[in-house]
Amino acid sequence: MSNVTILGNPKRRSRFDPDLARKVTEEYEIEERKNLLKKKKAPEINPPSPQQSDVRADIKGEVYIRVPNSKVVISRNESYQGLTWENTHYALADNGLFMPTPSLFMPYLIQVRDASQGKITLYTADNKPVPRDEAEDLWKSLSSGHKGGCWTWLDAKFSENKNVWKITYNHKTVQKGKDNSLEGITETLEDCIREDCFVDLEFNKQGLPTRRSQDQTYTQGENIYYWHPIEGRVAGFVAYSSRANLGCDRLLSDSSSALGVFACAECTSKS
Amino acid sequence: MQHSMVGDRGTGKTQLVRDIYNFYFRGNKAEEGEGIFIRAHPEIDVYNEIFTELDIERAKRKLTGNIDALIYVVDELNRAPTVAQNQFFGIGDGIMDYQGRSILLGREGYRLLMATANLGNGTFQGTFETDEALHNRLHVTLDLDYEMFKPTIEDKLRIRHRQSVNPNVKEAKMRDISDKIIAASKEISEKALDPGIEASAVASYIEFGLDNCMKNQRKGRVWPLDCQGCPHNADANAICSYIRSPVERTMQAMIKYAAALDFLAKLKNPDQDTDAVELMFKSFELTGAYQSLLNPMLLRQDYIDQNPKFIAAVVEKLKEDFRSNEDFILSSVEQAKNGNRVVTFFDNNGVLGDHDRLPTNLRSKYSKIEPYNDNRQIGLGWVNNYVNFLMEMNKGK
Numbered sequence: 268m269s270n271v272t273i274l275g276n277p278k279r280r281s282r283f284d285p286d287l288a289r290k291v292t293e294e295y296e297i298e299e300r301k302n303l304l305k306k307k308k309a310p311e312i313n314p315p316s317p318q319q320s321d322v323r324a325d326i327k328g329e330v331y332i333r334v335p336n337s338k339v340v341i342s343r344n345e346s347y348q349g350l351t352w353e354n355t356h357y358a359l360a361d362n363g364l365f366m367p368t369p370s371l372f373m374p375y376l377i378q379v380r381d382a383s384q385g386k387i388t389l390y391t392a393d394n395k396p397v398p399r400d401e402a403e404d405l406w407k408s409l410s411s412g413h414k415g416g417c418w419t420w421l422d423a424k425f426s427e428n429k430n431v432w433k434i435t436y437n438h439k440t441v442q443k444g445k446d447n448s449l450e451g452i453t454e455t456l457e458d459c460i461r462e463d464c465f466v467d468l469e470f471n472k473q474g475l476p477t478r479r480s481q482d483q484t485y486t487q488g489e490n491i492y493y494w495h496p497i498e499g500r501v502a503g504f505v506a507y508s509s510r511a512n513l514g515c516d517r518l519l520s521d522s523s524s525a526l527g528v529f530a531c532a533e534c535t536s537k538s
Numbered sequence: 539m540q541h542s543m544v545g546d547r548g549t550g551k552t553q554l555v556r557d558i559y560n561f562y563f564r565g566n567k568a569e570e571g572e573g574i575f576i577r578a579h580p581e582i583d584v585y586n587e588i589f590t591e592l593d594i595e596r597a598k599r600k601l602t603g604n605i606d607a608l609i610y611v612v613d614e615l616n617r618a619p620t621v622a623q624n625q626f627f628g629i630g631d632g633i634m635d636y637q638g639r640s641i642l643l644g645r646e647g648y649r650l651l652m653a654t655a656n657l658g659n660g661t662f663q664g665t666f667e668t669d670e671a672l673h674n675r676l677h678v679t680l681d682l683d684y685e686m687f688k689p690t691i692e693d694k695l696r697i698r699h700r701q702s703v704n705p706n707v708k709e710a711k712m713r714d715i716s717d718k719i720i721a722a723s724k725e726i727s728e729k730a731l732d733p734g735i736e737a738s739a740v741a742s743y744i745e746f747g748l749d750n751c752m753k754n755q756r757k758g759r760v761w762p763l764d765c766q767g768c769p770h771n772a773d774a775n776a777i778c779s780y781i782r783s784p785v786e787r788t789m790q791a792m793i794k795y796a797a798a799l800d801f802l803a804k805l806k807n808p809d810q811d812t813d814a815v816e817l818m819f820k821s822f823e824l825t826g827a828y829q830s831l832l833n834p835m836l837l838r839q840d841y842i843d844q845n846p847k848f849i850a851a852v853v854e855k856l857k858e859d860f861r862s863n864e865d866f867i868l869s870s871v872e873q874a875k876n877g878n879r880v881v882t883f884f885d886n887n888g889v890l891g892d893h894d895r896l897p898t899n900l901r902s903k904y905s906k907i908e909p910y911n912d913n914r915q916i917g918l919g920w921v922n923n924y925v926n927f928l929m930e931m932n933k934g935k
Contacts, residue, residue: 492897508899
């Protein structure tokens with residue numbers, strides 16, 4: 268509708284906030300996560316381990332899990348809590364680590380589910396099989412409020428220009444003079460769901476969902492809630508008592524003592 | 539848009555239309571003007587007197603140039619019998635039937651019918667009732683006896699002063715600005731086609747909301763008789779008993795008149811802010827007063843047949859009701875246009891959110907507000923249909 272044909276001067280300030288449901292949900296998630304974390308033991312800080320052959324020496328073998336079909340290991344625990352999205356990147360980079368992209372994390376989520384059901388076996392960074400009860404434990408914390416659930420950053424930033432949507436990922440720290448900045452790979456957003464809804468665990472190459480759930484209620488292991496990409500926002504993943512969310516609408520400036528990252532490291536050879 | 543001026547003798551009805559006739563359309567077509575002035579009388583024959591003339595050579599009637607006049611004034615409309623008044627339907631519709639063809643009146647889609655009439659309240663001899671269908675074609679009726687439209691004391695003093703200088707009726711200067719009027723009319727018509735979310739919402743509220751009846755679902759033919767003894771009108775002050783929904787022609791006139799008011803406000807001052815909701819309700823007040831929408835019993839008993847006064851009071855109440863639901867209605871419409879169905883709400887510190895988007899575990903924490911139902915005097919159930927319609931339209935895009 269063009270402005271030319273609108274009657275009156277539209278300047279109404281609506282009391283309606285289309286994002287309010289998300290905001291109150293997020294506030295609730297933060298609160299619940301904080302409460303759960305109070306009960307949870309602080310995550311183990313990884314001491315250096317010189318025994319690894321294809322992972323860096325400071326990666327503790329049993330804490331990191333090999334992400335199947337990749338050259339990446341990912342920590343079982345979150346770390347670097349309390350930082351914004353950008354500062355999390357910098358902190359990880361300072362330690363030779365990186366933030367998982369949705370394209371890495373979402374398939375990993377499914378693999379953890381499958382491992383918890385005994386369909387596949389996960390391996391630790393030091394090549395030991397992850398026992399099924401440990402896989403179940405990990406799965407529950409990634410899909411419910413078990414042991415405090417999770418609340419983690421993911422490496423994806425969304426932008427829009429003239430109706431063309433882009434995703435930027437694989438961010439690396441670039442030093443420009445005294446300042447650091449982040450640079451990543453930018454590409455056009457592939458077909459994915461563009462509404463806030465429950466989605467099946469089917470993802471495109473960029474790690475974004477491609478199918479809306481028929482049943483718009485949470486079924487652990489079958490679907491997750493999805494907040495679709497918003498211009499200038501970044502991705503994050505949350506699991507708490509009532510559901511798990513992939514949010515592509517997170518503010519870069521968010522920070523919380525409960526918000527961290529599943530740190531990742533490169534292997535030297537494919538496992 | 540067609541207008542009528544009603545009122546007592548000497549209220550200036552004829553003077554006003556004559557001023558418009560002369561000052562904007564340069565008077566009679568026969569004298570290089572754009573208008574036709576018809577004084578109604580019991581034997582009036584518009585077809586033969588105005589639009590056709592006898593072609594003596596061919597011995598048959600032919601069209602006159604009067605069909606492309608831009609303003610048709612019918613003075614003392616109800617001095618013609620009700621049956622004879624039917625002849626003015628064609629002018630109201632902008633069409634005249636001639637030898638099996640429909641001839642469009644006016645030029646470039648524009649023509650203006652202005653009628654003057656006594657109120658037909660029986661106090662004047664020699665006057666007739668005006669047909670409801672003709673009233674429906676006279677979109678805006680100004681009652682010059684009504685406080686809002688009658689001359690102020692200052693106006694009267696000026697008129698008296700002028701008359702003391704020259705006792706004859708002062709005629710307006712002859713001037714033709716019809717090209718500007720046609721251009722403005724086109725712009726207003728375009729604006730009325732797509733008046734925006736707020737104006738459309740008010741139009742739907744009036745059209746569908748006023749048709750709601752808590753007792754019979756729709757008002758229908760039993761309104762307003764069924765309002766007496768209705769359990770929802772126990773105190774005899776239910777707004778649904780005051781007024782019914784306008785017909786489509788009045789709806790169109792209302793939107794167009796609101797667009798015209800907006801146009802005029804901006805013409806006088808391009809920086810003037812206007813409020814679509816105010817414009818629409820004011821337009822309804824002006825276009826609906828004489829469209830047989832008001833409860834005739836209340837009109838007679840409580841308002842002594844003063845339609846403008848009654849409708850002004852009703853519109854004030856309607857506007858208040860609309861304003862109290864405006865945030866819900868406009869948010870739903872806006873969201874539907876973006877492809878989102880929002881029909882339930884929750885309130886979080888004065889900010890409204892979509893209750894359906896809350897996760898299940900939070901739904902009980904926030905009270906669910908469901909404003910769109912017909913279990914109220916002015917129905918809001920139509921918003922559900924409107925949202926569904928907009929969603930369908932959005933899918934089509």
